Amino acid sequence: MNQYFDNNENLESNIVENKVKVLDTDFYMYTDNGVFNKKGLDFGTRVLLENIDIENKYSFLDVGCGCGPIGFYILLNKPDSVVDMIDVNNRAIKLTKMGLKKNHISAEVFNSDAYSNVEGKYDCIITNPPIHVGKNKVYEIIRGAKDHLNANGELWIVIRKDQGAKSLINDNSDLYNFEVVNKVKGFWIIKGCLK
Numbered sequence: 001m002n003q004y005f006d007n008n009e010n011l012e013s014n015i016v017e018n019k020v021k022v023l024d025t026d027f028y029m030y031t032d033n034g035v036f037n038k039k040g041l042d043f044g045t046r047v048l049l050e051n052i053d054i055e056n057k058y059s060f061l062d063v064g065c066g067c068g069p070i071g072f073y074i075l076l077n078k079p080d081s082v083v084d085m086i087d088v089n090n091r092a093i094k095l096t097k098m099g100l101k102k103n104h105i106s107a108e109v110f111n112s113d114a115y116s117n118v119e120g121k122y123d124c125i126i127t128n129p130p131i132h133v134g135k136n137k138v139y140e141i142i143r144g145a146k147d148h149l150n151a152n153g154e155l156w157i158v159i160r161k162d163q164g165a166k167s168l169i170n171d172n173s174d175l176y177n178f179e180v181v182n183k184v185k186g187f188w189i190i191k192g193c194l195k
């Protein structure tokens with residue numbers, strides 16, 4: 001079975017234009033077969049965006065951007081910010097680029113397996129991590145953020161309690177001071193600051 005993080009060029013395409021509203025921010029997001037957001041905005045992502053503090057931050061990295069909702073929300077709320085968006089799914093990257101155009105915003109969008117193609121450092125790294133890829137990859141994303149955060153940078157994560165929120169905190173507390181910013185219907189919004 002193909003998973004949303006696979007690249008399957010043969011999968012039939014059925015692109016849908018979704019109108020999304022998060023708090024006061026309206027944007028468009030294109031979804032398709034073979035990508036995470038096939039059914040529109042994920043509830044966990046919504047909760048993350050409703051809770052994230054993007055004030056006093058200028059550069060952002062959206063890790064596992066999918067169809068782009070996190071980066072879109074940031075750019076629409078902070079038009080002067082610089083946002084990079086990465087994913088391993090080429091179809092997701094294409095949909096993110098379409099969404100950027102439609103929303104009249106711009107970002108660098110590129111294929112990167114975790115941070116393999118990322119060179120810069122950021123004030124904020126945000127992820128709704130690809131749990132289904134497995135714990136090793138999720139931890140690579142969490143731990144690798146350390147090398148791509150500016151001093152005082154923040155790592156923001158949404159993860160369900162039953163998908164390992166507590167162990168994620170325990171297992172990575174050697175690198176970050178974590179704060180659980182909110183818990184909504186089993187989704188934990190976690191902020192990590194470098195130790």
Ligand SMILES: C[S@@+](CC[C@H](N)C(=O)[O-])C[C@H]1O[C@@H](n2cnc3c(N)ncnc32)[C@H](O)[C@@H]1O
Nearest residue numbers: 005036045064065066087088089113114128130
């Ligand atoms: C849970 S989805 C989140 C998508 C989007 N950020 C959102 O909130 O709707 C996780 C994303 O991570 C991507 N992904 C999977 N493995 C990855 C990897 N090794 N490096 C970067 N992204 C990856 C998937 O393709 C998927 O788009």
